[in-house]
Amino acid sequence: MRDRHLTSEKKPTVNDIARVAGVSLATVDRVLNARPGVRSVTIEKVNEAIAELGYVRDTAAANLARKRLYRLLFILPDTANEFVVALKAAIAEQGAKLHHQRTTLDALSVPPFDPQAIVDALDGLDAARIDGVAVFGPETPSVRDAVRRTRARGIAVVAFVSDLPSSDRDHFVGIDNIAAGRTAAKLMGRFVRGKGRILVITGSRLARDHLERRTGFDAVMSREFPHLEVMASIEGRDDPDLIRQMLPDVFDAYPDIRGIYSSAAGNPGLIRFLDAAGPHDDLVVIAHELTAASRAALERGVFDAIISQDTGHLVRSATRLLKATADRVPFDDTQERIRIDIYLRENMPAA
């Protein structure tokens, strides 16, 4: 029994429209692309034909004829942290593939935690040479203004990984970080046995994603696991060495720490500390982002769970959204929703 037969006869083309409407190809094209210089009566005729035939434009053919190029840029912090490195790798990889599909992806690194660098980068963009830009950076008034100016110049802008106020950017590509924090808390609460303290390592107060994770984490911990005490965050600035240095003192001062939530980057520092401290069956460690380092830690049982977002999906989604925005066409909401991935050792994908 055939459920559906989506196969149809033959799809109508611009020629069919021209014939039915009794006009030329050029006129059909003018109407299709909302170009000026067509009498409204004619526009009507053409639109009727389009509706009657159920015409849908063949984007591939259109882009071929138009020699349309999508030139997209990713602005990322210039840091060695594993997640950002993975992101850049994903951009390069996608870029290589999309290169043959009339799309170029570039990456621009700017000093981390430096709003002005992002502002300068955005203001330096040439609207004649760039169609869209994905921005991964702090949310400050100056950045917001620069984003607005960029969009005003006709360049599509999406907030990448860390959101900017929705009134400013065209879209946000990333996870719901409050939900990610809540997820970490739920796992922490269910994994930890007995009472004790929970240490939270964060990155920067300027990073909206870090703040949101902390908010979500605290909400679930206090409501569902009040027997666990969440301590004030230590700010690691995504720096492994700094984190490695800070931890011994913290553990000396609070021997009853039962869980660590590493909500930002810099995991290698945490891992070095944990390895030096030796086996710790009663300590639950939950971190963010599946990278070579965190993957190994999960494998060895040093980490108990990893909350992650798929870098490939992030890049593909940003690309699709930027293109759709540049073309002023709709997109598929559900496909662009980035999942909050949970990885245990058991469901880690092969490297």
Next chain:
Amino acid sequence: MRDRHLTSEKKPTVNDIARVAGVSLATVDRVLNARPGVRSVTIEKVNEAIAELGYVRDTAAANLARKRLYRLLFILPDTANEFVVALKAAIAEQGAKLHHQRTTLDALSVPPFDPQAIVDALDGLDAARIDGVAVFGPETPSVRDAVRRTRARGIAVVAFVSDLPSSDRDHFVGIDNIAAGRTAAKLMGRFVRGKGRILVITGSRLARDHLERRTGFDAVMSREFPHLEVMASIEGRDDPDLIRQMLPDVFDAYPDIRGIYSSAAGNPGLIRFLDAAGPHDDLVVIAHELTAASRAALERGVFDAIISQDTGHLVRSATRLLKATADRVPFDDTQERIRIDIYLRENMPAA
């Protein structure tokens, strides 16, 4: 600082090849498509030009000229179970989108748990009208043979959701079900407090995916959580009513059940049972596939976790793989790997 500049000058076309090789467009095309009737010297010349220029074919243009259509078929069990229904919805949705990209997706429902029905369906396929088929069904010798025959007739075949031996199908689109079972076990073991029994509900002995999940589940439970006793599976045949009927007796006989692993479909029956039994804070329930029913159960705290696979991704991946196989072109391994998703209430995506 610009990290990479992937933008390149201008991509070489068939015309460039013709010019450089000193032959005509037609000959270039013959070489490109491995058509007969070209002297090997000429082939050499053309190939050198191709290498020298770094030519890469523009698939969009080629498909346009070729009027290439991809006619793909999904063979699925004719059942009302939530997962299969979601799959069909995803096929219809993708189909509507791909329809304008020279690709048609059809779905064919066959009686569930019936190898012969699949064999008949495959043997009934017209190679002149179908380019590829995704098969979701039991792994039996007769099915394997039919898959072989189908491929021999030039139709691409991927195993869908439940694997077939790798020697038979072109690819497998689905999760590693052993790992999925292991994942469920790890969550179960860490969530359950104290000792007790774990009940496993399975679907059918014929379904390879169900068997694999059970295998993985048992392995982790026995090794890491020996204080929990995993009981013999009850076979629910993915039937909510049957499951609803069986459960009361099981719980009467074993009052110390502390966890339920619903490894197949039919979750609505389990949910009805749990609702009737009332609140149960000390019972951990882990099920498969995020559907309307399971999502609601997770939301209400009736389920503790859901192991899932993204139906949209499954369909998109099967489609890409079938096309790539039909075209004999390579594909991107990492993008086709279906993740084992873990959902808690906290990271459930919006409906």
Next chain:
DNA sequence: TTGAAAGCGCTACCAC
């Protein structure tokens, strides 16, 4: 305000 015709990159048919 409209139309004819060339062309995007590639394929395919028909001659030579």
Next chain:
DNA sequence: GTGGTAGCGCTTTCAA
């Protein structure tokens, strides 16, 4: 064996 040429569905001069 090889080459010219029309054409896929759409856009874009250039004339009219």
